[in-house]
Amino acid sequence: MSAPGRPYYLGLDFSTQQLKVVAVDETLNAVHESNVHFDSELPEYGTKDGVHIHSDGLRVTSPVLMWVKALDIVLEKMRSDGFDFSRVEALSGSGQQHGSVYWKRGASLVLEGLDGGKPLHKLLEGCFAVPDSPVWMDSSTAEQCQRLEEAVGGAQRLADITGSRAYERFTGNQIAKIYQTSPVKYSETERISLVSSFAASLFLGRYAEVDYSDGSGMNLMDIQTKNWAPPCLTATAPHLQAKLGNPVPSTTVLGAVCPYFVSRYGFSADCKVVAFTGDNPGSLAGMRLQEGDVAVSLGTSDTLFLWIKEPKPTVEGHVFCNPVESCAFMALICFKNGSLTRQRVRDESAGGSWDAFSDALRSTSMGNDGNIGIYFDVMEITPPAVGVHRFNKEMSRVASFSRQVDIRALVEGQFMAKRVHAEKLGYKIVPGTKVLATGGASSNSDIVQVLADVFNAPVYTIDTANSACLGSAYRAKHGVEAKRGVSFADAVRHAQEPKLVATPGPGAEQETRTLLSENRPDC
Numbered sequence: 345m346s347a348p349g350r351p352y353y354l355g356l357d358f359s360t361q362q363l364k365v366v367a368v369d370e371t372l373n374a375v376h377e378s379n380v381h382f383d384s385e386l387p388e389y390g391t392k393d394g395v396h397i398h399s400d401g402l403r404v405t406s407p408v409l410m411w412v413k414a415l416d417i418v419l420e421k422m423r424s425d426g427f428d429f430s431r432v433e434a435l436s437g438s439g440q441q442h443g444s445v446y447w448k449r450g451a452s453l454v455l456e457g458l459d460g461g462k463p464l465h466k467l468l469e470g471c472f473a474v475p476d477s478p479v480w481m482d483s484s485t486a487e488q489c490q491r492l493e494e495a496v497g498g499a500q501r502l503a504d505i506t507g508s509r510a511y512e513r514f515t516g517n518q519i520a521k522i523y524q525t526s527p528v529k530y531s532e533t534e535r536i537s538l539v540s541s542f543a544a545s546l547f548l549g550r551y552a553e554v555d556y557s558d559g560s561g562m563n564l565m566d567i568q569t570k571n572w573a574p575p576c577l578t579a580t581a582p583h584l585q586a587k588l589g590n591p592v593p594s595t596t597v598l599g600a601v602c603p604y605f606v607s608r609y610g611f612s613a614d615c616k617v618v619a620f621t622g623d624n625p626g627s628l629a630g631m632r633l634q635e636g637d638v639a640v641s642l643g644t645s646d647t648l649f650l651w652i653k654e655p656k657p658t659v660e661g662h663v664f665c666n667p668v669e670s671c672a673f674m675a676l677i678c679f680k681n682g683s684l685t686r687q688r689v690r691d692e693s694a695g696g697s698w699d700a701f702s703d704a705l706r707s708t709s710m711g712n713d714g715n716i717g718i719y720f721d722v723m724e725i726t727p728p729a730v731g732v733h734r735f736n737k738e739m740s741r742v743a744s745f746s747r748q749v750d751i752r753a754l755v756e757g758q759f760m761a762k763r764v765h766a767e768k769l770g771y772k773i774v775p776g777t778k779v780l781a782t783g784g785a786s787s788n789s790d791i792v793q794v795l796a797d798v799f800n801a802p803v804y805t806i807d808t809a810n811s812a813c814l815g816s817a818y819r820a821k822h823g824v825e826a827k828r829g830v831s832f833a834d835a836v837r838h839a840q841e842p843k844l845v846a847t848p849g850p851g852a853e854q855e856t857r858t859l860l861s862e863n864r865p866d867c
């Protein structure tokens with residue numbers, strides 16, 4: 345337990361399936377955790393995995409009042425558990441990226457006058473012009489994406505401006521669809537929030553600004569000027585700037601918690617609200633990624649988090665404004681062929697055994713004698729391609745490899761693709777670069793050894809189960825210290841260090857350079 349009276353920092357994560365809360369003390373030790381699982385604890389909303397997938401299979405939404413009620417419940421749980429809210433010096437949060445909330449005309453007056461005697465979900469009934477918020481799993485806006493790219497000069501131009509080509513889940517395209525298909529709801533909307541800024545608004549008792557990092561996941565914000573991009577606003581919907589407000593730096597202290605939280609839960613009237621951000625930017629903070637670092641989340645799909653100084657946006661992957669360093673950026677690249685492809689090759693070439701899979705990696709050498717494989721069992725996101733392709737060291741296509749060579753070709757190919765696409769976005773391996781590995785495969789020492797060799801950098805493992813939530817608590821602490829010139833790295837220097845699990849083998853750089861040379865397949 346912390347010394348009595350020492351400050352706490354609260355982090356909340358409004359993710360797809362649950363609301364998670366963590367409180368840390370000033371040495372960043374977690375002193376309290378809680379959560380509300382939407383499906384099981386709020387069954388009245390009838391969600392599955394936190395969402396409603398509609399009959400067309402494309403439209404995916406979540407009831408916004410479910411998120412509000414989840415906050416009521418989690419704070420009640422914490423109060424019942426004896427959590428001392430008065431010790432919270434600052435709070436921040438994250439939300440699933442790209443989701444949007446449509447506040448109905450007059451809602452600002454309700455927010456400003458919240459009655460501490462009632463739960464939020466009762467007070468905010470009728471405050472939302474669109475009761476079912478579109479979320480990141482929605483893919484119903486292909487037409488709006490096409491129009492946006494045409495309006496600004498093409499996919500690459502849009503990526504140059506906003507950090508990404510048009511994606512169906514991105515907020516601007518969702519807003520365009522609501523304006524085109526439900527014009528009355530759009531006209532009744534006085535404010536549009538992201539899930540992150542919506543959650544911050546609840547604590548502030550007023551509309552919270554969108555932060556730069558989550559704002560760069562909308563296809564609306566210029567990632568260099570950090571302002572809404574006029575051609576994108578114009579192409580999306582009328583009077584949009586007035587409904588969005590102006591974006592702010594992610595370290596901004598937006599204000600203090602509103603009287604509702606002071607009277608109902610005992611928060612200090614001085615408790616600061618630091619801008620909320622997207623879940624992936626929150627995770628970058630939680631993993632304490634620094635310049636040159638790369639985080640590799642090895643899951644069903646593999647996701648790369650990169651810290652980038654000089655981004656080169658492409659029509660693959662995403663560049664967002666960095667949530668902890670305003671002059672830097674972060675990139676996110678998703679690879680759909682992740683653990684399921686590794687499992688398929690394990691089953692076919694290692695008899696379903698991870699031990700035999702590891703034996704194959706140990707019995708083959710770095711570089712695989714020049715053999716390279718591309719294993720896109722399903723349509724890959726990065727790049728949009730499908731199929732299994734094998735090449736020998738003469739660059740001739742071959743129909744098969746031996747089982748051991750196939751296994752190494754899969755793992756080296758997956759990691760080389762990650763390095764190639766990361767460097768195309770502007771990522772640079774610098775002295776001191778760390779690779780942070782998370783997810784199921786990161787527990788396999790032979791797989792992470794290949795990762796260390798391909799990136800020619802040491803690999804550390806880090807628990808990211810709560811990274812977005814923890815990152816929000818870290819950002820809350822940094823938010824109140826940033827104005828004293830404290831860097832994020834200094835603000836969180838007491839956090840638990842990641843564990844070193846692999847270092848590059850001898851000759852890794854040369855071997856990798858050969859494999860990644862220009863005349864190899866563009867995986």
Ligand SMILES: O=C(CO)[C@@H](O)[C@H](O)CF
Nearest residue numbers: 360440441480513623624
């Ligand atoms: O769409 C995504 C990132 O671009 C997802 O990772 C969501 O943020 C998950 F909530």
